[in-house]
Amino acid sequence: MAENIKNAERVIHQINVALKYLEGDILPALGMDNVESEMLLGIKILEAQENERKRIARDIHDGPAQYIANAVMRVDFCKRIIEKNIDEGLKELFELKEILKRALKEVRDIIFDLRPMSLDDLGLNQTIHELVKSITQDHDLIINLKLKPVKDEIEPIIQVAVFRIVQEILNNVKKHSKAKNVEIKLDYGLKYLMLVVNDDGIGFDVEKTLDEVKKRGESFGLLGIMERVKQLQGDIHIESKRGIGTTFKIKLPVNRKVLKDEGEN
Ligand SMILES: Nc1ncnc2c1ncn2[C@@H]1O[C@H](COP(=O)(O)OP(=O)(O)OP(=O)(O)O)[C@@H](O)[C@H]1O
Ligand SMILES: [Mg+2]
Numbered sequence: 065m066a067e068n069i070k071n072a073e074r075v076i077h078q079i080n081v082a083l084k085y086l087e088g089d090i091l092p093a094l095g096m097d098n099v100e101s102e103m104l105l106g107i108k109i110l111e112a113q114e115n116e117r118k119r120i121a122r123d124i125h126d127g128p129a130q131y132i133a134n135a136v137m138r139v140d141f142c143k144r145i146i147e148k149n150i151d152e153g154l155k156e157l158f159e160l161k162e163i164l165k166r167a168l169k170e171v172r173d174i175i176f177d178l179r180p181m182s183l184d185d186l187g188l189n190q191t192i193h194e195l196v197k198s199i200t201q202d203h204d205l206i207i208n209l210k211l212k213p214v215k216d217e218i219e220p221i222i223q224v225a226v227f228r229i230v231q232e233i234l235n236n237v238k239k240h241s242k243a244k245n246v247e248i249k250l251d252y253g254l255k256y257l258m259l260v261v262n263d264d265g266i267g268f269d270v271e272k273t274l275d276e277v278k279k280r281g282e283s284f285g286l287l288g289i290m291e292r293v294k295q296l297q298g299d300i301h302i303e304s305k306r307g308i309g310t311t312f313k314i315k316l317p318v319n320r321k322v323l324k325d326e327g328e329n
Contacts, residue, residue, distance in 0.1 A: 108281035108282070109284065123170075124171075124174060127171075128168075128171045131170070132164075132167050135164050135167065138159070142156045142157055142160060176195075187214065188214070188218060188226055188250075189211040191227055195234070196248070199234055207246045207248065209248050210248065211248070211249075213252070215253065215318075217318075218319070219318065219320060221320070222296065222318060222319060222320075225292045226259060229289050229293075229314060232286075233312055234246070235285065237263045240266075240268070242266050243265030245263070246261065248260075252318065253318070255317060255322045255326075256317055256322070257316055257317075257318055259313075260312065260313050262312075267309055270302045273286065274290075286302075289314075296323075298317065300312070301313040
């Protein structure tokens with residue numbers, strides 16, 4: 065594995081060098097350190113994607129796959145019981161149904177995590193409502209939602225971005241913040257939307273943390289949020305104070321046409 069990564073690094077490095085050369089960039093001006101750390105980050109992102117697949121496989125294996133295997137065994141058991149005692153058989157059937165219901169819920173959770181279908185049917189606001197509902201079911205967190213009505217249609221790619229950003233911010237709130245209250249505000253303009261998420265947790269040193277996660281290349285939550293915003297040419301501002309809490313302010317275009325139009329002006 066380590067050897068493969070090294071080889072891949074070398075190849076990517078060579079391609080990078082060749083590309084820069086073809087583009088006419090002056091290599092030394094780039095500084096080799098920078099090139100190398102960017103390459104390493106690229107590899108780490110690939111690794112993180114692979115880990116994510118592993119996690120999903122494990123979730124399916126440990127959750128629904130177990131329940132379904134159990135249910136299949138119980139069907140045989142049920143058959144035998146029903147032949148002898150109908151009441152016992154009915155009880156077994158009831159339990160079988162409960163197992164299948166649990167499996168179904170876990171499958172739905174995994175699908176929701178991968179790509180909430182409700183984004184297409186119900187839209188962004190409703191999907192955020194669902195996410196918040198499922199979080200507050202399992203966590204002692206009060207989440208106050210202030211979602212304004214959507215003015216114009218939000219392009220699907222932007223909806224997914226906002227959803228993923230809210231998901232990661234809330235993951236971090238659960239994992240790190242010790243917050244009791246969260247407020248999520250989403251306001252839609254004709255061209256841009258504004259997302260503000262605020263928690264009353266322990267806060268953190270934003271600059272220092274970003275520097276560290278870039279160097280370590282192991283955490284991609286904050287970096288992923290920054291990257292999404294950057295790709296969509298939005299703005300992000302993170303303000304955090306120790307003992308007070310953290311606020312994310314994110315501005316994104318409602319579709320890519322906005323960017324094209326603004327670029328032309
Ligand atoms: N709302 C928050 N409150 C307090 N600390 C936070 C908050 N959000 C992020 N942090 C700090 O920033 C660090 C980096 O967050 P990031 O999401 O990039 O990584 P992670 O959550 O540790 O790992 P990953 O997201 O890859 O699972 C966290 O380890 C935590 O120390
Ligand atoms: Mg995180």
